[in-house]
Structure formats: structure tokens, C-alpha cells
Amino acid sequence: MDKIIVEGGHSLRGDVKISGAKNAALPILASALLSDGWSTYHNVPGLKDIESIRELLAHLCADVESDGNTVRINASRLCETEAPYDLVRKMRASILVLGPLLARLGKARVSLPGGCAIGARPINLHLKGLARLGASIELKHGYVEARADRLIGDDFYFDVPTVTGTENLMMAAVLAEGTTVLRNVAREPEIIALADVLNRMGADVQGAGTSVLTISGVPELKPAEVSIIPDRIEAGTFMVASALTGGDITLTDCEPDHLRAVINKLRQTGAQVETNGKTVRVKGPDEICSVDLKTLPYPGFPTDMQAQFMVLMSVANGMSVISETIFENRFIHVSELRRLGADIRISDNVAVVKGVPLLSGAPVMATDLRASASLILAGLVARRQTEISRVYHLDRGYEAIEKKFSGLGAVIERVR
Numbered sequence: 001m002d003k004i005i006v007e008g009g010h011s012l013r014g015d016v017k018i019s020g021a022k023n024a025a026l027p028i029l030a031s032a033l034l035s036d037g038w039s040t041y042h043n044v045p046g047l048k049d050i051e052s053i054r055e056l057l058a059h060l061c062a063d064v065e066s067d068g069n070t071v072r073i074n075a076s077r078l079c080e081t082e083a084p085y086d087l088v089r090k091m092r093a094s095i096l097v098l099g100p101l102l103a104r105l106g107k108a109r110v111s112l113p114g115g116c117a118i119g120a121r122p123i124n125l126h127l128k129g130l131a132r133l134g135a136s137i138e139l140k141h142g143y144v145e146a147r148a149d150r151l152i153g154d155d156f157y158f159d160v161p162t163v164t165g166t167e168n169l170m171m172a173a174v175l176a177e178g179t180t181v182l183r184n185v186a187r188e189p190e191i192i193a194l195a196d197v198l199n200r201m202g203a204d205v206q207g208a209g210t211s212v213l214t215i216s217g218v219p220e221l222k223p224a225e226v227s228i229i230p231d232r233i234e235a236g237t238f239m240v241a242s243a244l245t246g247g248d249i250t251l252t253d254c255e256p257d258h259l260r261a262v263i264n265k266l267r268q269t270g271a272q273v274e275t276n277g278k279t280v281r282v283k284g285p286d287e288i289c290s291v292d293l294k295t296l297p298y299p300g301f302p303t304d305m306q307a308q309f310m311v312l313m314s315v316a317n318g319m320s321v322i323s324e325t326i327f328e329n330r331f332i333h334v335s336e337l338r339r340l341g342a343d344i345r346i347s348d349n350v351a352v353v354k355g356v357p358l359l360s361g362a363p364v365m366a367t368d369l370r371a372s373a374s375l376i377l378a379g380l381v382a383r384r385q386t387e388i389s390r391v392y393h394l395d396r397g398y399e400a401i402e403k404k405f406s407g408l409g410a411v412i413e414r415v416r
């Protein structure tokens, strides 16, 4: 199994190009199931999760081709309705084939999804929403079995805003009969990106980016050619790296508008952040100030940036209170950060981080995707060597991460 070894203590400088967003690409690739004909997707990141969704779509009899960061999918021959455990367990977003399969073929049997072990991560709202559109839903032997001769538009309220839940319902509703109104939906940029793609395919989705979506069903959709939006979490990770190492990094091909909460927090730590069109420049402060933060649904501070920010607070001047409000078990990285000398106490969903002057390298284990990224960040400022094992988590969501970091002057290598 691969390991990543980081030699800390180098200030990072230079430009880094941000890849396409994993969490936008996954639902958009799944949306190819909604039409016949070749859809083309540009700026698709080269990630394990993308391989997983391609494999799953191919299993469902879609034709899938790729060339670098371009993926082409044709679902004209779509016939298989089962998404089996082996293909679904690796990735949360596999559940996103449920809505399109139901809409297109009237039935689906999808294994309950895997993904980062950061909480129970139920899909009850996906299922309730589909049932509201007229689907019959049963849970049998670890599979969701759903059927609907024709989905019928209705009004559905999400008890909590769920990103993949909103995406699944949106993709089911575009081909439903009549109008669907989805309330208290997620407002993440990835939702807007999916709605844009669906509208280009001929759907009628209004309100993306607000908490109410109105979807007027259409009889059929056509294929589309689109480019995936930049990954705001990858961008945020490099921004923290610059602040942490007293560096000067310019991110290119990113979307500063999607990063407002992260930029705001970074500025409070003393980092200088300048935005200009599709670039963001972050200069690290001489001394990092502690700040408190609370994760919230977009436009609040993203839970997917909590672990990375915790590393920054670990070497800040003072005490920081970090509240995780989205997932009940998203502090698994804390025990690994403690190995490096971080002073962090946890009580329920709150971590109290007391900044220490220095971290020191140690062997650590990656436990989930963003936790893995946080260990690389910690390794960048730790004295001597940090050896991170189980980096396959990282490969699910960061394209060529060690190459990007070494391009910025980090001493980092992958060993097999």
C-alpha cells in the first residue's frame, strides 16, 4: 500500500492549478443516465471516485470513454437496474444513480452506499423524497429497491438540507409528470452546477442556489457538453497550506465566489488573501491568530475544510473552538494530529485546540479523505518526517496531490 512521506519546514511558494470538483463531477456524470446520446464532460478530475462512478455507469450498460480530463458517456443502451455492493460500497456518491435509474427505467436496486466514515450518513430523506414522487421503496438485504411506473411531481420538504439528497431528487424530478417543489434544499455550488447541466439537457429546474427548487417535468432530455466547476475544497486545502507554512501561493482556475467562508476565516487568522477573477493569492502571516469556527451548510464554513483548518489552529497563537455541526463523527483526525504534538480536546461535537509552537513528525494513518489532507498539511509544518499510511483515502478526492505540493516547494514523496 502507498505511503506519503513529508519533510516539514518548507515555506510553499508558486502557482497551483485547481482541478475540477469531485463533488460536482460525480452527480453530473450520473446525470448522463437521463438521456440517450453522447454527453461530454471536460475538466473531470483524475480521481479514484471518478473511476468508481465510471465503473458503475459502465455496469449499468452506459458506454463510457475518457481522454485525459474529458469523459464521454452515452446511456442509450441503459438496461441494468442493479448497482451492486462491490461497486457502491467504496463511494457515497454511488447512491446518485438511484434517482436517474428510477426516472429512466422505472426501477432500481441500489446497495446502501459507503464513503467517508464520518457519521451514520443515512439516506432516509432521499428515500422519503422519492416515495413522495410516487415510488415504492423497500430496504432488503442491504439494498434499496425502488419502483415507479411514472414518477409524479409533488411538494417535498427536507428535514435537513442534504447535498446528495437534493441532487438525487432533482434528477428524479426532471423526468416526472408535472411540477415538483423541493423545499429546504442544499444550496452548495455543486447543486447549481448540476441544475445548470440538467437545464442544458432540456430540463426546467428553477431556484438552484436558493432553498426552494421548482422542477417542471419534461418527457425527455438530450445530451450536453459541459465543463466541471473548480474544486473549492481542493482550493481551500492549498489556501490553508500557504497560511500554515508562511507561504505565498496563487491558485489558478478556481472560483473565489465559492470560497467566501474560507477566505473570511483565513483573513481572520492574519493571512493576506487577494482574489482576482479566477485566481486567489494567499500569503501566510508571520504569526497565525486563533479563530473559532463552526461548520454549516453552504454558504457557511464547509465541513470538508474542518480538518484542514484544525491543523492551522494547532500551530496558531491562542485557543480555538471548532464546532462540527454536520457530521457526528468527523474528528477522527484528532488522535493522529495528537501524535504530531497537537493539543486538542474533544467534547461531543466541539474541539478545543490550543496552539503549540511546533509539531513534530511521526508515523500517522489516514482515516478519511479530508483527514488525510489534514495529515499532509500537518506534515508540512512538522519538524522532521511525517509518514502517512492508508493514502488511498486521499486518492479518492485529490488529483496528483503530492505532485502539486512538490511543485510549490514541499518535500513530499509517495512510496510504494
Ligand SMILES: CC(=O)N[C@H]1[C@@H](OP(=O)(O)OP(=O)(O)OC[C@H]2O[C@@H](n3ccc(=O)[nH]c3=O)[C@H](O)[C@@H]2O)O[C@H](CO)[C@@H](O)[C@@H]1O
Pocket (backbone or CB within 6 Å): 023, 026, 092, 093, 119, 120, 121, 122, 123, 124, 125, 126, 127, 160, 161, 162, 163, 164, 165, 186, 303, 304, 326, 327, 328
Ligand atoms: C459526494 C458529496 O457530494 N459529498 C458531500 C456531501 O455528502 P452528503 O450528500 O452525503 O452529505 P449530506 O448533505 O447529505 O449530509 C448533511 C447532513 O444531513 C444528514 N442526512 C443526509 C441525508 C439523509 O437522507 N438524511 C440525513 O439525515 C447527514 O447525516 C448529515 O448530518 O455533502 C457533505 C456536506 O457538505 C460533504 O461533506 C460531502 O463531501
Ligand SMILES: C=C(OP(=O)(O)O)C(=O)O
Pocket (backbone or CB within 6 Å): 023, 091, 092, 093, 114, 115, 116, 304, 369, 370, 397
Ligand atoms: C466526505 C467526502 O466525500 P464523500 O461524501 O464521498 O464521502 C468529502 O468529499 O470530503
